[in-house]
Amino acid sequence: MIKILTDNWSTIITGFEFTILSSIVGLLGSLILGTVFALMEMAPNKFLKFIGTAFVEFFRNIPLLVITLFFYVVVSHAVKINGFWAGTIALILYTSSFVAECIRGGVNSVDPGQMEGARSNGLTYTQAMIHIVLPQGFKLAIPSLGNQFINLVKNSSILSFVAGLDLMYQANVISGANLDPFNTYIVIGIFYLLLTGPLSVFMNHLENRLR
Amino acid sequence: MIYASAFNSVNMHYLMGGLGITIAVSIISIVISFIVGTILGVILFEEVPYFSRTVQFIVNTIRNLPLLLLIFFTYFAMPKLGVELNAFTATVFAMSVFESTMVSQIIRGGLLSVGAGQIEGALSTGMTKFQTLWYILLPQALKNSIPPLISQFISLVKDTSLATAIVLTEMMFRSQVIYGQNPNYMIPMFAIVTALYFVVNYSLSLLSKWFERRLATS
Amino acid sequence: MSKLKGKRIGLLAAVVLVVVLVGSLVFGWTYHEYQSKTKNSLKNIKSAHVMRWGVKSDTRLFGLISPKTGQSEGFDIDMARTVTKQIAKDQGTKIKPEFTPVTTSSKIQLIKNNQVDAVAASMTITPERAKIVDFSNPYFPAGQSILVKKNSGIKNIQQLNNPKSTIIGVMGTMAMETTKKFAPKAKLIAMPDNSQAFSALQSGQGDAMTTDNAILYGFCQQSKDVAVIGGTFTNQPYGLAMDKGQTDLQKAVNRALKEIRADGTYDRLIKKWFGNIPGLDWRELTK
Numbered sequence: 001m002i003k004i005l006t007d008n009w010s011t012i013i014t015g016f017e018f019t020i021l022s023s024i025v026g027l028l029g030s031l032i033l034g035t036v037f038a039l040m041e042m043a044p045n046k047f048l049k050f051i052g053t054a055f056v057e058f059f060r061n062i063p064l065l066v067i068t069l070f071f072y073v074v075v076s077h078a079v080k081i082n083g084f085w086a087g088t089i090a091l092i093l094y095t096s097s098f099v100a101e102c103i104r105g106g107v108n109s110v111d112p113g114q115m116e117g118a119r120s121n122g123l124t125y126t127q128a129m130i131h132i133v134l135p136q137g138f139k140l141a142i143p144s145l146g147n148q149f150i151n152l153v154k155n156s157s158i159l160s161f162v163a164g165l166d167l168m169y170q171a172n173v174i175s176g177a178n179l180d181p182f183n184t185y186i187v188i189g190i191f192y193l194l195l196t197g198p199l200s201v202f203m204n205h206l207e208n209r210l211r
Numbered sequence: 212m213i214y215a216s217a218f219n220s221v222n223m224h225y226l227m228g229g230l231g232i233t234i235a236v237s238i239i240s241i242v243i244s245f246i247v248g249t250i251l252g253v254i255l256f257e258e259v260p261y262f263s264r265t266v267q268f269i270v271n272t273i274r275n276l277p278l279l280l281l282i283f284f285t286y287f288a289m290p291k292l293g294v295e296l297n298a299f300t301a302t303v304f305a306m307s308v309f310e311s312t313m314v315s316q317i318i319r320g321g322l323l324s325v326g327a328g329q330i331e332g333a334l335s336t337g338m339t340k341f342q343t344l345w346y347i348l349l350p351q352a353l354k355n356s357i358p359p360l361i362s363q364f365i366s367l368v369k370d371t372s373l374a375t376a377i378v379l380t381e382m383m384f385r386s387q388v389i390y391g392q393n394p395n396y397m398i399p400m401f402a403i404v405t406a407l408y409f410v411v412n413y414s415l416s417l418l419s420k421w422f423e424r425r426l427a428t429s
Numbered sequence: 430m431s432k433l434k435g436k437r438i439g440l441l442a443a444v445v446l447v448v449v450l451v452g453s454l455v456f457g458w459t460y461h462e463y464q465s466k467t468k469n470s471l472k473n474i475k476s477a478h479v480m481r482w483g484v485k486s487d488t489r490l491f492g493l494i495s496p497k498t499g500q501s502e503g504f505d506i507d508m509a510r511t512v513t514k515q516i517a518k519d520q521g522t523k524i525k526p527e528f529t530p531v532t533t534s535s536k537i538q539l540i541k542n543n544q545v546d547a548v549a550a551s552m553t554i555t556p557e558r559a560k561i562v563d564f565s566n567p568y569f570p571a572g573q574s575i576l577v578k579k580n581s582g583i584k585n586i587q588q589l590n591n592p593k594s595t596i597i598g599v600m601g602t603m604a605m606e607t608t609k610k611f612a613p614k615a616k617l618i619a620m621p622d623n624s625q626a627f628s629a630l631q632s633g634q635g636d637a638m639t640t641d642n643a644i645l646y647g648f649c650q651q652s653k654d655v656a657v658i659g660g661t662f663t664n665q666p667y668g669l670a671m672d673k674g675q676t677d678l679q680k681a682v683n684r685a686l687k688e689i690r691a692d693g694t695y696d697r698l699i700k701k702w703f704g705n706i707p708g709l710d711w712r713e714l715t716k
Contacts, residue, residue: 057413057416058409060365060412060416061365061369061408061409061412061413061416062369062405062408062409062412063369063370063372063383063408064369065372065373065375065383066372066383066401066404066405066408069387069401070401070405072629072632072634073397073625073628073629073631073632074397074398074401074632076632076633076634077631077632077633080633082618082634083618083634150275154275154276154277154278155277156277157277157279157280158279160279160376161375161376161621163618163619163620163629168277168279168280168283171280171283172283172534172600172621173600173619175287175538176534176537176538176600176601177601179537179538179541179561181283181284181287181288181291181538182284182287182288182291185280185283185284185287185288186284188280189276189280189284192275192276192277192280193272193275193276196275196276197271197275200271200275221496221497222496224496225496225497225499226496228499259435259438259439259442260435260436260439260440261436261439261440261442261443262438262439262440262442262443262446263439264443265443265446265447266446269450287535287538287542290461290542290543290544291457291458291461291542292453292454292457292458292461293456293457293458293460293461293464294457295542295543295544297529297544298529298530376621377535378486378530378531378532378535380486380494380499380530385496387624387625388486388487388494388496388624389496390628391487391493391624391627391628392496392651393651394628394631394652397628
């Protein structure tokens with residue numbers, strides 16, 4: 001096991017970097033897009049609401065692999081896009097549908113009196129939503145958002161299907177060469193745990209504190 | 212319509228066979244992971260000294276790994292432990308192990324959400340600990356867990372597509388075989404595969420919403 | 430009192446759990462080691478009356494799944510069938526071939542894991558691989574070449590030797606290594622299998638795809654806007670592979686190969702699959 005680590009150190013670290021990069025870009029992207037779609041889902045405007053709901057339901061109910069391959073082999077006919085970005089964009093779209101649901105859940109559990117109060121003080125719906133309700137909803141959504149982030153890190157392994165240079169891809173390259181899948185996958189598994197383990201401990205801690 | 216020929220009867224027959232495999236893998240894994248996950252969930256909830264901690268450690272390790280890694284490990288590395296599986300059984304095994312850990316967390320949460328008052332009440336009427344668990348706690352916990360369980364099973368159905376990596380000829384793999392023959396089939400195949408996954412999963416999520424509403428009113 | 434008892438039971442259960450888990454790991458590992466040391470593939474094949482072959486599912490002409498039958502079809506599959514039949518005849522017993530789809534990157538692992546007895550998957554005989562698996566005598570004369578889009582204006586691999594070019598290979602193939610020698614400056618990306626590599630070329634993920642000529646000819650047959658260019662730059666014949674140390678099976682396979690070459694079956698199969706490829710004379714292949 002140590003030998004696998006020393007023999008392939010730079011390969012593994014490259015994979016680790018790409019997995020982290022994809023996760024961070026995926027987190028930021030899906031937070032922004034997810035919030036936008038949550039707001040649309042809750043909007044009083046029927047048209048916006050329909051678009052928001054349709055988007056969320058669509059991406060929640062199809063496999064991430066389908067979205068990833070779609071970007072990699074279909075979209076790339078029109079726009080040049082490499083495996084890393086095809087996978088990461090797919091991750092953003094897929095995860096943002098879950099993020100939207102978390103935020104909507106958070107906002108829904110904010111006391112409706114808050115909205116009424118803000119409106120009666122002369123704020124418009126949009127102002128009340130963005131300045132009063134959304135920040136509170138966001139706070140309430142943190143535990144479930146955290147779980148989505150852990151899923152995001154794990155799901156970034158989808159990049160391996162499209163030569164996205166991430167940890168999982170490197171694992172396959174390494175075990176294809178050294179023919180020791182047993183130890184290789186364990187080593188790579190430890191690297192994934194280095195990312196998801198602390199996150200999950202932190203989320204547990206947070207959930208227990210809120211309970 | 213250059214796309215229409217993609218939907219010829221040979222291709223459709225082949226693709227639907229793949230859907231059959233997708234559904235078969237899903238159902239078997241759902242049943243296994245529901246049973247194992249519930250047992251694990253009870254162990255985690257009961258907080259048996261040392262034992263629950265050990266189980267918790269194993270569960271946490273597995274659920275913090277990517278499912279894809281577990282699939283590769285099962286197919287390529289388990290034979291080193293004398294366990295030989297084909298693509299189908301390897302997928303079912305990996306998915307069952309992974310989903311059991313996810314289900315265990317949901318069940319534990321469901322058990323925790325049943326009030327402590329109920330447990331004390333049941334115990335004071337002379338029920339044993341096991342009877343309390345079996346007749347009072349579990350039924351309520353399971354009922355509360357239905358919506359998150361269904362979401363988890365939707366993930367499971369979607370994740371069966373990962374098995375293309377070990378050449379399980381499920382729906383996603385078969386669509387690739389079909390568009391591998393003719394690039395013009397690519398867009399139609401993506402369209403139909405997306406539609407099929409969506410129909411299956413969206414029906415499941417409607418079911419989950421229906422349960423959620425019923426639970427909210429009762 | 431009962432709390433203390435609970436603690437003891439819990440500790441015992443935890444210890445038992447860990448011991449059982451670790452124990453089965455150790456047992457499984459040793460059992461597998463023992464099995465692979467005492468394995469005799471030919472004996473197993475004869476007693477099971479089944480020979481398990483790993484074949485490609487995505488390689489035109491060699492092993493490509495047909496949606497009609499759901500089975501792989503191609504030169505490799507016909508070879509595996511014929512060789513199995515010949516071995517059965519030589520050994521005086523009945524043996525049925527059984528096919529498992531493999532990818533380029535998984536085929537050696539499946540042999541090592543004893544998930545297949547042998548592999549007929551357009552696999553080049555190399556000294557590196559020969560350290561891990563045993564090869565039969567060559568059954569197909571292949572060589573590496575590159576495939577480009579016709580309108581790309583690329584004429585040979587030297588043109589790709591710059592940092593702006595991307596060459597697509599297939600994970601686990603020799604071609605990946607040789608490309609580094611012929612175009613060291615080009616960027617290399619590896620796709621999991623042939624058809625995904627070809628999809629990647631078509632969608633512009635790279636300027637060229639490289640692997641064995643015979644596989645690339647298959648793609649030419651399929652699509653009019655790509656071409657194999659610059660001829661072959663290596664000589665890399667294919668062999669049937671089986672686990673290291675399976676000399677009985679290796680001998681049986683080589684004997685079968687010799688017999689089917691002698692009785693004309695081999696030429697018939699070559700003609701069947703390579704008889705009408707643009708730019709390829711099948712008779713060249715039977716020499």
